[in-house]
Amino acid sequence: xxxxxxxxxxxxxxxxxxxxxxxxDAELEPKIAPDDLKRLYRGMVLGRRLDERMLKLQRQxxxxxxxxxxxxxxxxxGTVFTLEARDWMVPSFRExxxxxxxxxxxxxxxxxxxxxxxxxxxxxxxxxxxxTIPVATQLPHAVGLAYGIxxxxxxxxxxxxxxxxxxxxxDFHEAANFAGVWHGPVVFVCQNNQWAISVPLKKQTNSRTIxxxxxxxxxxxxxxxxxxxxxxxxxSREAVDRARAGNGPTLxxxxxxxxxxxxxxxxxxxxxxxxxxxxxxxxxxxxRFRVYLEKKKLFDPSVDEQVDExxxxxxERFEAMPPADPLEMFDHAYAELPPHVAAERAEVxxxxxxxxxxxxAGSAEPASPPMRGQRRTSRWTP
Amino acid sequence: xxxxxxxxxxxxxxxxxxxxxxxxxxxxxxVGVDGGVFRVTEDLHRRFGGRRVIDSPLAEAGxxxxxIGMALYGLKPVSEIQFSGFAFQCFHQIENHAARYRQRxxxxxxxxxxxxxxxxxxxxxxxxxxxxxxxFYAHIPGLKMVIPSGPRTARALLxxxxxxxxxxxxxxxxxxxxxxxxxxxxxxxxxxxxxxQVAREGRGLTLIAYGAMLRVALEVAxxxxxxxxxxxxxxxxxxxxxxxxxxxxxxxxxxxRAVILHEAPRSFGPAAEIATSIMEGAFLSxxxxxxxxxxxxxxxxxxxxxxxxxxxxxxxxxxxRETLAY
Numbered sequence: 001x002x003x004x005x006x007x008x009x010x011x012x013x014x015x016x017x018x019x020x021x022x023x024x025d026a027e028l029e030p031k032i033a034p035d036d037l038k039r040l041y042r043g044m045v046l047g048r049r050l051d052e053r054m055l056k057l058q059r060q061x062x063x064x065x066x067x068x069x070x071x072x073x074x075x076x077x078g079t080v081f082t083l084e085a086r087d088w089m090v091p092s093f094r095e096x097x098x099x100x101x102x103x104x105x106x107x108x109x110x111x112x113x114x115x116x117x118x119x120x121x122x123x124x125x126x127x128x129x130x131x132t133i134p135v136a137t138q139l140p141h142a143v144g145l146a147y148g149i150x151x152x153x154x155x156x157x158x159x160x161x162x163x164x165x166x167x168x169x170x171d172f173h174e175a176a177n178f179a180g181v182w183h184g185p186v187v188f189v190c191q192n193n194q195w196a197i198s199v200p201l202k203k204q205t206n207s208r209t210i211x212x213x214x215x216x217x218x219x220x221x222x223x224x225x226x227x228x229x230x231x232x233x234x235x236s237r238e239a240v241d242r243a244r245a246g247n248g249p250t251l252x253x254x255x256x257x258x259x260x261x262x263x264x265x266x267x268x269x270x271x272x273x274x275x276x277x278x279x280x281x282x283x284x285x286x287x288r289f290r291v292y293l294e295k296k297k298l299f300d301p302s303v304d305e306q307v308d309e310x311x312x313x314x315x316e317r318f319e320a321m322p323p324a325d326p327l328e329m330f331d332h333a334y335a336e337l338p339p340h341v342a343a344e345r346a347e348v349x350x351x352x353x354x355x356x357x358x359x360x361a362g363s364a365e366p367a368s369p370p371m372r373g374q375r376r377t378s379r380w381t382p
Numbered sequence: 383x384x385x386x387x388x389x390x391x392x393x394x395x396x397x398x399x400x401x402x403x404x405x406x407x408x409x410x411x412x413v414g415v416d417g418g419v420f421r422v423t424e425d426l427h428r429r430f431g432g433r434r435v436i437d438s439p440l441a442e443a444g445x446x447x448x449x450i451g452m453a454l455y456g457l458k459p460v461s462e463i464q465f466s467g468f469a470f471q472c473f474h475q476i477e478n479h480a481a482r483y484r485q486r487x488x489x490x491x492x493x494x495x496x497x498x499x500x501x502x503x504x505x506x507x508x509x510x511x512x513x514x515x516x517x518f519y520a521h522i523p524g525l526k527m528v529i530p531s532g533p534r535t536a537r538a539l540l541x542x543x544x545x546x547x548x549x550x551x552x553x554x555x556x557x558x559x560x561x562x563x564x565x566x567x568x569x570x571x572x573x574x575x576x577x578x579q580v581a582r583e584g585r586g587l588t589l590i591a592y593g594a595m596l597r598v599a600l601e602v603a604x605x606x607x608x609x610x611x612x613x614x615x616x617x618x619x620x621x622x623x624x625x626x627x628x629x630x631x632x633x634x635x636x637x638x639r640a641v642i643l644h645e646a647p648r649s650f651g652p653a654a655e656i657a658t659s660i661m662e663g664a665f666l667s668x669x670x671x672x673x674x675x676x677x678x679x680x681x682x683x684x685x686x687x688x689x690x691x692x693x694x695x696x697x698x699x700x701x702x703r704e705t706l707a708y
Contacts, residue, residue: 137478141448144447171443178441331489335407
């Protein structure tokens with residue numbers, strides 16, 4: 001009875017096509033139509049510029065805390081680009097570029113970060129879930145959506161985003177395991193940006209790669225240079241095609257870097273060095289892709305201007321939104337308000353009708369019931 | 383009319399709804415070939431196949447999380463958590479998402495899903511197999527919390543829960559599964575969620591109970607009638623959340639006294655909310671302080687000591703007599 005090696009079914013590979021110096025592996029270069037190459041760049045720029053604008057809006061107090069995406073544009077655009085409208089996109093909370101690509105209006109994204117849940121409402125036909133904040137909890141939802149797709153015999157796929165920190169959560173493992181067992185059409189996109197707030201990857205996992213975690217669940221995992229939009233696209237194309245063909249899930253680990261802070265409430269200088277950030281700035285996903293486009297004579301120098309104009313219009317629409325109506329907090333709590341919640345709603349409505357917000361006198365709120373012969377205990381005797 | 387125990391009555395509800403609506407699927411540990419550890423899903427796998435009756439991997443967050451995804455897609459999953467004591471491993475999915483998805487997506491999505499969980503003590507089971515945790519779910523806005531008290535209510539409320547557009551946590555008391563048989567109508571019966579039921583009309587005192595505590599309340603009512611000449615009213619809550627405030631006010635408004643029973647620990651338990659509801663709705667009718675007879679504020683003590691912890695007839699009878707004598 002010998003000890004025999006069991007070959008891993010899926011070896012873990014790393015894919016890089018366009019490196020940070022702009023050098024291209026022509027053999028691996030994916031065939032992407034010129035217009036699409038331009039759209040990819042524009043999507044990345046839009047993500048970057050909106051991020052910068054949001055930082056200003058946050059500092060001015062016009063929106064609240066948010067998670068900047070700077071540095072992760074290629075990981076998001078290279079993957080989301082491979083989805084069709086009939087596919088599902090399941091974000092975590094750092095996918096602004098991918099959400100813009102999927103058609104989320106800028107004013108909705110801003111509204112969400114201004115504390116308004118209407119900003120989390122996908123369009124009527126949009127197959128996107130809203131931003132999910134508790135880490136990794138959206139992953140099982142993606143697997144359930146994929147089950148629905150299988151159940152109805154559709155050929156859609158589900159793409160779900162998460163970070164390196166999420167791979168430590170139980171929900172990641174449960175979702176990956178369910179997806180493997182059910183062989184569902186799910187593409188797991190891990191944006192490994194090296195830092196979960198202040199905790200570096202080496203304290204998050206002792207695995208050499210995140211991609212290899214897929215092996216344990218019986219489906220392929222691939223590591224890609226997440227700042228190389230061509231590599232991200234190629235891996236994603238393969239994964240989406242595999243899922244659509246009924247050949248099950250894939251885990252894509254995009255090795256990237258969060259150039260900014262975790263959220264606007266965070267100071268990354270406390271836990272990481274300037275040298276490290278500078279080194280990653282040299283690997284900026286936009287820079288190398290711009291060089292690639294220039295070589296192909298596809299670079300449009302007016303992109304920044306166009307994008308800024310689009311953002312300006314979005315910010316205008318955001319600012320033109322009427323103030324949040326407090327009563328709307330009751331609109332989406334239940335399909336039909338239970339009587340006691342309807343009474344709570346009436347209470348708020350009454351308060352809102354009274355100047356100064358005091359419902360004490362003359363309001364529609366029911367008066368207190370009369371007291372039956374007030375008890376005169378010694379405490380109350382003058 | 384057929385006489386069924388609660389297991390068969392629940393099974394009937396699942397069968398009827400699966401036949402009626404192809405979007406209803408069942409998911410859980412051992413719910414398929416095995417028919418569930420309590421046999422509630424018996425034979426459904428054979429009838430509907432593994433695609434609709436899913437033997438899932440052993441992972442509660444996966445079960446509820448995937449059920450949420452299915453519900454967002456448009457299916458109507460009925461999940462089984464093998465014992466309510468294990469549901470803390472999916473509590474985050476229930477609170478963060480199932481209960482909130484309507485709000486989070488501003489009604490673009492909602493979670494029409496039922497989460498069935500056997501709960502409660504009195505079956506000589508180990509820890510995490512004997513607790514009552516309804517208070518945690520009852521406290522969550524967006525969620526409904528239902529607890530039937532016998533075969534007929536179990537069937538009619540499970541049908542209602544499956545058809546309810548909002549997520550429902552559905553507790554089934556283990557001691558009731560095989561406790562008794564009851565006439566269950568041949569035609570599908572649907573009882574409204576959010577409505578209590580007067581199990582016995584009476585005067586002078588209202589005993590308020592749900593789940594297995596209903597039997598205790600009825601026995602106490604019998605004893606009071608035989609020994610004290612008092613015929614108390616017995617209110618079967620059936621839904622913990624949303625609570626039937628109107629039924630509470632009506633009953634105690636008439637009787638003037640209330641004793642509330644539950645198996646969950648006392649502090650911050652459902653009885654506290656029920657007592658407040660009575661105070662708000664029937665203050666002027668109260669003739670005595672409201673009493674709570676509940677489990678004590680200790681972690682599950684093991685089934686050898688369980689009898690001293692879970693309310694029994696003697697404890698409730700004492701509380702009822704003290705209330706009547708106040």
